[in-house]
Amino acid sequence: MKAGKRKADFPVEKVRRYLEPGPIVLVSSQWQGRANIMTLGWHTVLEFSPSLVGLMIASGNHSFEMIRRSGQCVINLPTAAMVDAVVGIGNCSGVDTDKFAAFELTAVKARHVQAPLIGQCHASFECRLHEDALVDRFNFFIFEVVKAHVAPSPKHPRTLHYSGDGAFMVAGNVISRRSMFKPEMLV
Amino acid sequence: MKAGKRKADFPVEKVRRYLEPGPIVLVSSQWQGRANIMTLGWHTVLEFSPSLVGLMIASGNHSFEMIRRSGQCVINLPTAAMVDAVVGIGNCSGVDTDKFAAFELTAVKARHVQAPLIGQCHASFECRLHEDALVDRFNFFIFEVVKAHVAPSPKHPRTLHYSGDGAFMVAGNVISRRSMFKPEMLV
Numbered sequence: 001m002k003a004g005k006r007k008a009d010f011p012v013e014k015v016r017r018y019l020e021p022g023p024i025v026l027v028s029s030q031w032q033g034r035a036n037i038m039t040l041g042w043h044t045v046l047e048f049s050p051s052l053v054g055l056m057i058a059s060g061n062h063s064f065e066m067i068r069r070s071g072q073c074v075i076n077l078p079t080a081a082m083v084d085a086v087v088g089i090g091n092c093s094g095v096d097t098d099k100f101a102a103f104e105l106t107a108v109k110a111r112h113v114q115a116p117l118i119g120q121c122h123a124s125f126e127c128r129l130h131e132d133a134l135v136d137r138f139n140f141f142i143f144e145v146v147k148a149h150v151a152p153s154p155k156h157p158r159t160l161h162y163s164g165d166g167a168f169m170v171a172g173n174v175i176s177r178r179s180m181f182k183p184e185m186l187v
Numbered sequence: 188m189k190a191g192k193r194k195a196d197f198p199v200e201k202v203r204r205y206l207e208p209g210p211i212v213l214v215s216s217q218w219q220g221r222a223n224i225m226t227l228g229w230h231t232v233l234e235f236s237p238s239l240v241g242l243m244i245a246s247g248n249h250s251f252e253m254i255r256r257s258g259q260c261v262i263n264l265p266t267a268a269m270v271d272a273v274v275g276i277g278n279c280s281g282v283d284t285d286k287f288a289a290f291e292l293t294a295v296k297a298r299h300v301q302a303p304l305i306g307q308c309h310a311s312f313e314c315r316l317h318e319d320a321l322v323d324r325f326n327f328f329i330f331e332v333v334k335a336h337v338a339p340s341p342k343h344p345r346t347l348h349y350s351g352d353g354a355f356m357v358a359g360n361v362i363s364r365r366s367m368f369k370p371e372m373l374v
Contacts, residue, residue: 020228021348021356022209041207044231046243087364161208161358166365169208171348171356177274178353
């Protein structure tokens with residue numbers, strides 16, 4: 001895997017630009033000195049400010065306890081070029097695999113959390129646990145994005161959208177209907 | 188708008204095929220004899236069986252109280268060809284607009300809920316409220332999909348993925364990596 005992409009700070013209240021389209025993401029975590037990565041497709045934006053995101057993290061994942069205990073994670077946005085790493089990461093376990101090493105990914109130190117950013121991803125969002133009321137019943141974590149790092153270009157990277165059974169849809173072409181929106185809807 | 192598409196029954200435990208990619212959806216509701224539609228991008232799959240989906244419905248929407256009081260809705264999947272209706276629906280209010288009439292959409296009777304299906308959409312998922320513990324604090328509703336209707340083709344319709352500021356990404360091309368998955372991961 002090539003070296004990491006340069007990133008710039010990005011306003012946390014605008015992370016919906018990257019997450020609302022529903023891409024598959026790579027969630028990195030760290031607990032007791034060990035880092036891990038999981039592939040995740042079940043997430044939603046919940047609020048602009050504070051910048052809240054909900055993640056459904058199945059409890060069978062090695063990352064589940066690491067994220068619950070640390071109360072932190074990083075949501076990383078891979079591009080379509082990373083599809084083989086995305087699949088590989090989702091099909092092995094952090095119990096017996098150092099995924100950063102196995103997939104030649106660069107662990108970059110985060111600013112506000114222990115979990116590392118993944119250097120090769122287009123964007124990385126540092127998260128702190130905001131609410132765990134639905135974790136026991138639904139494995140649903142609500143995180144606050146406390147820091148966002150985004151590669152300056154392209155504005156709309158080609159992203160992967162998982163539809164099950166091994167198939168990803170690729171989002172790429174953009175349709176703008178900006179002129180049809182009421183100004184107050186253009187947040 | 189053209190007449191509705193023919194739909195077939197679809198297994199509710201497999202609706203992730205259409206919702207996990209993160210498309211913009213049209214949520215229809217009915218309360219006290221009046222139907223409404225809202226455009227929504229903040230949703231996530233939460234469980235295969237029961238088939239659970241979480242929707243963040245901002246409380247300022249006319250649909251919010253209709254859905255909260257009825258405890259029901261239908262999640263409809265529009266294709267890219269419906270982009271102008273999707274934008275129009277999101278930029279007017281059910282307070283003073285009959286959106287089915289205004290956007291020439293066909294209200295089709297659902298099987299298990301009062302809210303109508305939108306005939307022109309590729310798929311429609313009838314939903315009953317499953318859990319409202321996070322509605323007051325986060326406007327987050329957990330629904331169970333109790334009936335799914337899907338057009339038989341195409342298998343991967345071109346869908347709209349909203350990234351804010353009036354711009355939609357279109358998901359269309361499919362990359363399959365089925366052979367790289369462990370069999371148990373191919374649910």
